[in-house]
Amino acid sequence: MMKRKNRLRCSGILLAAALTAGICGCGAKTGENGESGASVQGAASGDKTLVVFNYGDYIDKETIRMFEEETGIQVEYEQYVTPEDMYTKYQAGAIPYDLICTSDYMIEKMISAGQVKKLDKSAMQYYDNLDPTYLKFCEAFDPGNEYAVPYFWGTVGICYNTELVDEKVDSWSILWDKKYTDEIIMENSMRDAFLVPLKLDGLSLNTTKPGDLNRALDQLKEQKSIVMAYMVDESRDAMIAGDAALGVIYSGDATAAIDANDRLAYVVPKEGSNIWFDCWFLPDSCQHEENALKFIDFMNREDIAAMNFDYVYYGTPNKAVYDKLDEETKADQTVFPSEEALSHCEVYSYLGAEMEEYYNRLWKELKAY
Amino acid sequence: MKSKRICLTAPYLVWSVGFIVLPLVIVLVYGLTNDNGNLTLANLAAIADPIHLSALGQSLLIAFGSTAISLIVCYPLAYILSRSHQSSRLVIMLFVLPMWINFMLRILALQMVLANTGIINTVLGFFGIPAQHLLYNRRAILIGMTYDYLPFMLLPLYNAMCRIDRDLIDAAADLGAGRFVIFRKIVLPLSMPGVISGIIMVFIPSISEFAIADILGGSKILLIGNVIEQEFSLTNNWHLGSGLSVVLMIFIFISMAIMNRRGESEVQAL
Structure with missing residues (x-):
């Protein structure tokens, strides 16, 4: 959601991207994907290849083998850490993803x-395995579901x-309870912090009305005196250590935190x-459209989607997988929130440069304050 | 001969132009222009914004605090150490030793010491004292900054006091001066250069600090350093960030000038 407009920085990014792409390109050839490593060169001419780019550790490798x-x-199979990393590597163009x-x-x-x-x-x-509920959510950033196929989703x-x-x-209002003074961790990022009072007031988190946002600000100001700290990634460790009673965090971090501390x-x-989505899409650098579509389809197949769900354990948009889950998993709110909440x-939708400045x-x- | 001299100064020249002059020029250019490349003073005037003023006020408050605490702790210590020769080197060593460890690591370690479930609270809990909220407030930032910058105060003070001629003190004592008079008339004025450079060494990094405020302050207290950092990393408004940096630099230059002038007059007064 960050806009990058700076010239100096852009040239820096391009340079860094060129370097990292070079390093990664070499790494892949000698790395763990040894058996399929030669395909980068073959990509331009061959037709039985596919270059996939995904978050690190975000798939059951067995499904790729299958x-x-x-x-x-x-x-x-190439991996990255943040969407910004992905974008710079994609833009460098050294590897045709x-x-x-x-x-x-x-x-x-x-x-x-237009990329x-x-x-x-x-x-x-197997596209029909996808739950229309989630496809509808995706229309917020991909109207008509023309470009992206949801892979996993999660919440704050x-x-x-x-x-x-x-x-x-069961309510955001607990974050204003004075009983928990100095025991509350809030998200240290604008949109994630403001969504709390906005949602508590029954408003849209994409509101652009100054009145709504100013009221939300007043609520956050009032809350600040009982907040222990505003944190991003550190909040997970603080929750695990038991430093705080309540923390606003991402569902993926919550899964990891609960794994480490069962209280x-x-x-x-x-x-x-x-609610956020990670989706498959075909970038304009795609040279093997047919193979890419086959791969997406394979990911949507019930048995494969189930394997990846077990491995990643984020919310799956695959209805065929969801329907066969046991009741205990379905009730796990780190993966599937209550229907009312959902x-x-x-x-989030991009609110434009002017709103960004206002935020x-x-x-x-x-x-x- | 002349070319040889240039050869010898070349590395320093490259260093100072590339890493000091050029970045300063870039900051100035960004600070004095807007998005369209037009000259403007708006980025400098932005310091008058109530949010920026209060952030500057917070920075000043914490910088004064950590400087004052360092001075109060270090001055007697430096005096004692400069008088006793056997153990002083060891004690100085103990103070300098932590500086071999990365600053940020020490702050992260301090976070674990002060946390709700940290070392101090564990010890307190052992004695049945309820957990104290030591972290994520102004006091925690003050502790962190003082901890990080204390050696910068101690070393100049110690050096200045070691240079005080013992004969002056002995002569004063022979002439009937009491210990208080000796301190006020000899030790204090002669240690002033150390005090001045100690204050500068602690005050300047303190006033522009932002990382310690984020970690130990829980991002709840906005210092002027945080504002500048956010303009660069979050808002991507390099012009405003640079403008505020220029104001901060002017601020630091003025305080250094005042300190240096006072230092000179103290020395001349002798």
Whole structure:
């Protein structure tokens, strides 16, 4: 959601991208994908290859092996850490990526820049496995679902320590309870912080009305005196250590935190929250469209989607997989929030440069308060 | 001969132009222009914004605080160390030793010491004292900054006091001066250069600090350093960030000039 307009920085990014792309390109050839390594050179001429670019550790590698076995297509599997990393490597153009998986806001940005190819949905036989509920969410950044196929999704919610919080947690309002003075961690990023009062007031987290945002600011100011700290990635460790009773965090971090400390729990408040999506899409650098569509389709096949769900354990948009899950998994709010909460969840949409500036101003005001 | 001299100064020249002059010029250019490349003073005037003024006020407050605490702690210590010869080297060593460890690592370690479930609270809990909220407030930032910058105060003070001629003190004592008079008339004025450079060495990094405020302040307290950092990394408004940096630099230059003038007059007064 960040806009990068600076000339100096851009040239720096390009340079860094060229360097990293060079390093990664070499790394892949000698790295773990040894058997499929030669395909980078073959990509331009060969037709039985596919270059896939995904977040690190975000797939069960066994499914890639199965895909190669069943289709005879050689997969060159590359990984990245942040969507910004992905974008710089993609722009450097050293590797012609055929298929990329990344987050909603980055896809929205790339669609508006004309860097994404439209999907031929008729070529995918398992597309119907996708739950229309989630496809509808995706229309916020991909109207008509023309460009992106959801892979996993997650939410922003409250992680709480059941030893320190006796009551039932189901509303954002608990973050204003003076009982928890100096025990609350808030997200240290603008949109994630403002969504809390906006949702509590029953408003859209994409509101652009100054009145709504100013009221949200007043609520955050009022809350600041009982907030322990504003954190981003450190919040997970602080929750695990038991430093705080309540923390606003991403569902993926919550899963990891609960793994490390079983006294922790996660809930998406009933007023709703942000829902985010990681989706597959074909960048304009795609040279093997048919193979890429086959790969997406393979990912949507019930058995494969189930394997990846077990491995990643984020929310799956695959209805065929969801329907067969046991009740305990379905009730796990780190993966599947309550229906009431989900019905009030929204995807962030880009609000424009002017709104971004307005948000920055409010954010500074909150921090200086 | 002349070319040889140029050869010898070349590395320093390249260094100072490339890493000091050029970045300063870039900051100035960004600070004095807007997005369209037109000259403007708006980025400098932005310091008058109430948010920026209050951030500057917070920075000044914390910088004064950490400088004052360092001075109060280090002055007697430096005096004692400069008088006793056997153990002083070891003690100085103990103060300098932490500087071999990265500053940020020490701040992260301090975070673990002060946390709700940290070392101090664990010890307190052992004695049945309820956990204290030591982290994420102004006091925690003050502790962190003082901890990081204390050696910068101690070393100049120690050096200045070691240079005080013992004969002056002995002569004063022979002439009937009491210990308080000796301190006020001899030790204090002669240690002033150390005090001045100690204050400068602690005050200047403190006033532009932002990382310690983020980690130990829980991002709740906005210092002028945080504002500048956010203009670069979050808002991508390099012009405003540079403008505020220029104002901060002017601020630092003025305080250095005042300190240096006072230092000179103290020395001349002898």
